[in-house]
Amino acid sequence: MSTKTADFTIIGGGIAGLATAIALHQKGFQAELFEAAPEIRAVGAGISLAPNAALALRKLGLEETIAREGRLLPGMSIRQANGRVITRADGRQIAQRYGAAHYAIHRAALHQALLAKLPGTPMATGKRAIGIRRESGVAVARFEDGSEHEARALILADGIHSPTRQQLMTGSTSRYAGYTCWRAVIEYDGPLIEEATETWGPSGRFGIVPLKGRQVYWFACITSPADNARYKRFTTEDLYAQFQGYHTPIPEIIRQTPDAALLWNDIIDLKPIHQFAFGNIVLTGDAAHATTPNMGQGACQALEDAVVLADEAARCSSPEEAFRQFELRRMERAHYVVKRSWSIGRIAQAQNPLLGALRNALFRLAPSSAAEKPLKYLYEVDF
Numbered sequence: 001m002s003t004k005t006a007d008f009t010i011i012g013g014g015i016a017g018l019a020t021a022i023a024l025h026q027k028g029f030q031a032e033l034f035e036a037a038p039e040i041r042a043v044g045a046g047i048s049l050a051p052n053a054a055l056a057l058r059k060l061g062l063e064e065t066i067a068r069e070g071r072l073l074p075g076m077s078i079r080q081a082n083g084r085v086i087t088r089a090d091g092r093q094i095a096q097r098y099g100a101a102h103y104a105i106h107r108a109a110l111h112q113a114l115l116a117k118l119p120g121t122p123m124a125t126g127k128r129a130i131g132i133r134r135e136s137g138v139a140v141a142r143f144e145d146g147s148e149h150e151a152r153a154l155i156l157a158d159g160i161h162s163p164t165r166q167q168l169m170t171g172s173t174s175r176y177a178g179y180t181c182w183r184a185v186i187e188y189d190g191p192l193i194e195e196a197t198e199t200w201g202p203s204g205r206f207g208i209v210p211l212k213g214r215q216v217y218w219f220a221c222i223t224s225p226a227d228n229a230r231y232k233r234f235t236t237e238d239l240y241a242q243f244q245g246y247h248t249p250i251p252e253i254i255r256q257t258p259d260a261a262l263l264w265n266d267i268i269d270l271k272p273i274h275q276f277a278f279g280n281i282v283l284t285g286d287a288a289h290a291t292t293p294n295m296g297q298g299a300c301q302a303l304e305d306a307v308v309l310a311d312e313a314a315r316c317s318s319p320e321e322a323f324r325q326f327e328l329r330r331m332e333r334a335h336y337v338v339k340r341s342w343s344i345g346r347i348a349q350a351q352n353p354l355l356g357a358l359r360n361a362l363f364r365l366a367p368s369s370a371a372e373k374p375l376k377y378l379y380e381v382d383f
């Protein structure tokens, strides 16, 4: 990869980096990408993509692929441990109201779809950025292997732990949300699951999201101190013991999960930072505004970032101006998600039975307008 040939250089080949490359390419720019891992591939299990993400994917020419490779969610409910519904959102009504549907997809399929849109984009793997500096109008990225690369404009999409962000903003490290999470995707052998559910109970939170065909993505969150040695050793048998009293099909889904399919990590986010643009360098995706997963919005926001960033690049006379405008358009919305998602996590994780029962009753009695307002804000996205 030669020096300074591309209009934009992207660090990180996750959802944010790949989507940004696609969006820039659509606007006629040349982008190049550097990824730390030996190959560009998804890490994780399933992912849900809300209507605002579907609108961004439509702009990227990917909505049909996502609909084909994933699953349209006809409904999403929050339940208590015995299965009783606390609240339910009708996916079809949402799709009608906001002009886009709610999808769920295997992360590997999403990554594949993004990569397929980038056949001509130079991508270098095994390139972990460890530092950046600005030098007479160019941004220089320094890599772990000792090499350097000069860029006209640098887009940092290297995730929540972004070392380049931490260089630009000392102290912008991740924070632990207070709960830990297991995830898996399985081929579920049982009655077809069509709707997504999240169950709040005294043993923790359990989510089920149907993917393509018989695939089911599930997650379980338990309140815990960070890096808990006991949970590090947890197997599906332990999780079965934890959630066996929950409604069907939760115990059965855990039973059908091999230990090898289990992913475990503590839930973290990035406390809102107040600068995304630094001259000809910009932060995007999780590197700029990583959120807890309680609203299922992290990747959705990264996709929005991509569309807005390319839009501003096409509209503005310089990358510096485009990055400033990007920050102006994106910061409030991204921070809204981070803060709201953090609060939802606190509420949803209440494992005290009394508090949990009170919370469930309050949610059940809340007027539908209370649930609609945030959806309207999120889904009526203006690109």
Ligand SMILES: Cc1cc2nc3c(=O)[nH]c(=O)nc-3n(C[C@H](O)[C@H](O)[C@H](O)COP(=O)(O)OP(=O)(O)OC[C@H]3O[C@@H](n4cnc5c(N)ncnc54)[C@H](O)[C@@H]3O)c2cc1C
Pocket: 011, 012, 013, 014, 015, 016, 017, 034, 035, 036, 037, 046, 047, 048, 049, 127, 128, 129, 130, 157, 158, 159, 160, 162, 163, 164, 181, 183, 284, 285, 286, 287, 290, 291, 292, 293, 295, 296, 297, 298, 299, 300, 301, 302
């Ligand atoms: C449990 C869980 C569930 C979630 N569920 C959802 C959901 O349902 N819906 C949703 O919208 N979001 C969800 N999210 C959030 C979503 O996964 C993230 O917001 C999204 O993946 C962010 O993409 P990104 O490209 O910004 O960062 P990342 O996915 O972290 O990608 C960063 C990329 O940069 C590379 N990289 C890292 N460091 C360097 C470096 N120094 N140099 C070069 N490359 C580097 C990495 O290898 C990676 O490829 C969830 C998150 C979690 C943890």
